[in-house]
Amino acid sequence: MTERPGSDRPEPSTGEGNSGEQPSFGDVAGAYAARAGVERKDDGQIDVLRSVGGIRGLAEAIVPGLLFTLLFTLTSGLYLPLAAAVASAGVFSVANLVQKRPLMQSLTGVIGVVICAVVALRSGSGTEFFLPGFYLNAAYILAFAVSIAVRWPVAGLLFGFIRGENVEWRASRKRTRAYALATWIIIAVFGLRLGVQLPLYLADNVGALGTMRLAMGVPLYALGLWLAWVVSRPLPQQNP
Structure with missing residues (x-):
């Protein structure tokens, strides 16, 4: 793909000349990052809406938790809110299957909602519906922090391939630091979630917890992703 005037995207590497070589860690990471869903507009800016799955992706992420919170607040029972949450996630998956859209996000969402429902049913507490999310956020914090420590910051793997840098940014200390900072911004998102929502969980406040989760x-x-993209944008004629 040719470079558009004014964008920060250099010509991507074709990988020619490497035939017969074993794929490196960067190749494997790049293949994963290329499927991570981060999108950019024609003007070179990140397309935040498309990166989170568009309107459909927003609905898939929001509706199950919203239904659970509303119905639990109204009924104080578990069965109806949990059934509504699981059913709504299932509806999105079926709709994507019928429309021949990618199913990975929907199936992941269904599995996540089912796990949350099982945890809530086993405990008998509405706040437990949100418990798996805390572990997931903590796991992301740990994984992203480790990526910085080993000089493979996740933001570089996501954005580097979109910008056509591949993993060549690792040869530049400035670019590596920029992507480390971008990764810290995303870590801050996960940390902020835990900092705000854990006290609500401990207080057994389902309504407030559900609202803040949404x-x-x-x-x-999306805001963290955009900020990470901006702070890691290459400067013109940047030298290592």
């Missing part, structure tokens, strides 16, 4: 879900992640 507010600090896709919208906050």
Whole structure:
């Protein structure tokens, strides 16, 4: 793909001349990052809406938790809210299957909602519906921090391949530091979620916890993703 004037995207490496070589860690990481869903517009800016799955992706992320929170607040029972959450996630998967859209996000969402429902049913507490999310955020924090420690910051793997840098940014200390900072921004999103929502969980406040989970879900992640993209943008004629 040729470079558009004014964008920060250099010509991507074709990988020619490496035939017969074993794929490196960077090749494997790049293949994963290329499927991570981060998108950019024609003007070179990140397309936040497409990166979180578009309107459909927003709905898939928001609706199950919203239904659970509303119905639990109204009924104080578990069965109806949990059934509604699981059913809504299933509907999105079926719709994607019928429309021949990618199923990975929907299936992941269904599995996540089912796990949350099982945990809540076993405990008999509505707040437990949100418990698996805490472990997931903590796991992301740990994984992203480790990626910085080993000089493979996740933001570099996501954005580097979109910008056509592949893993060549690792040869530049400035670029590596920029992507480390971008990764810390995303870590801050996960940390902020835990810092705000854990006290609500401990207080057994389902309504407030559900509300904050929605507010600090896709919208906050999208903001963090955009900020990470901006701070890691290459400067013109940047030298290692």
